[in-house]
Amino acid sequence: QKEVEQDPGPLSVPEGAIVSLNCTYSNSAFQYFMWYRQYSRKGPELLMYTYSSGNKEDGRFTAQVDKSSKYISLFIRDSQPSDSATYLCAKTNTGNQFYFGTGTSLTVIP
Amino acid sequence: DVKVTQSSRYLVKRTGEKVFLECVQDMDHENMFWYRQDPGLGLRLIYFSYDVKMKEKGDIPEGYSVSREKKERFSLILESASTNQTSMYLCASNPPGETQYFGPGTRLLVL
Numbered sequence: 001q002k003e004v005e006q007d008p009g010p011l012s013v014p015e016g017a018i019v020s021l022n023c024t025y026s027n028s029a030f031q032y033f034m035w036y037r038q039y040s041r042k043g044p045e046l047l048m049y050t051y052s053s054g055n056k057e058d059g060r061f062t063a064q065v066d067k068s069s070k071y072i073s074l075f076i077r078d079s080q081p082s083d084s085a086t087y088l089c090a091k092t093n094t095g096n097q098f099y100f101g102t103g104t105s106l107t108v109i110p
Numbered sequence: 111d112v113k114v115t116q117s118s119r120y121l122v123k124r125t126g127e128k129v130f131l132e133c134v135q136d137m138d139h140e141n142m143f144w145y146r147q148d149p150g151l152g153l154r155l156i157y158f159s160y161d162v163k164m165k166e167k168g169d170i171p172e173g174y175s176v177s178r179e180k181k182e183r184f185s186l187i188l189e190s191a192s193t194n195q196t197s198m199y200l201c202a203s204n205p206p207g208e209t210q211y212f213g214p215g216t217r218l219l220v221l
Contacts, residue, residue, distance in 0.1 A: 008150070034210075036212075041217065042214055043212040043213050043214045043215040044200070045212070046209055046210075046211060049209050088152075090210075094206075094207065095204060095205075095206050095207035095208050098202075098210055100152055100153045101152065102151070102152035103152060
């Protein structure tokens with residue numbers, strides 16, 4: 001079983017929609033979780049990270065961790081065409097080893 | 111801002127050539143990593159290093175080697191490039207216990 005599982009999509013939504021991106025993880029010995037955004041032919045860009053259960057908000061983005069179900073989510077409010085990218089979830093136990101989902105491709109249609 | 115740079119954005123090489131990919135970070139990070147990214151397979155760890163002159167094999171080290179002579183620089187070497195090494199190569203760095211930052215990637219095509 002992979003450390004982090006992510007639905008690859010693709011996901012296509014109209015502009016202004018709320019987007020929900022989800023991952024599950026298999027090992028409870030975690031430290032923190034991250035979301036990366038990767039535009040086509042570019043490197044992943046750190047979007048958000050969170051240490052604990054609950055929600056962390058940054059502008060239109062909310063990262064949510066549910067430790068009881070081993071579920072991590074990223075919500076995007078008022079989605080924009082510029083949000084079209086691949087989103088990667090990741091976790092680390094120690095800050096020395098990182099485990100990534102395979103990424104979800106998102107397209108926001110104007 | 112953390113900056114991780116990679117020597118080339120695009121490379122085209124011939125089968126059997128020796129290929130050098132360089133990565134430099136400017137934030138004095140101890141940890142550096144090399145991944146390759148392929149459609150449907152996600153990020154796969156090739157090698158990583160926690161300190162100068164230190165290196166550890168990742169999940170797919172075969173056909174690759176690395177060098178870390180200075181803290182800020184981590185080089186990936188393809189000893190004899192093969193077509194199955196055509197991929198996107200990503201370098202990342204982080205201070206211990208903190209999040210990882212990526213470079214822009216090198217798209218390598220081996221003909």
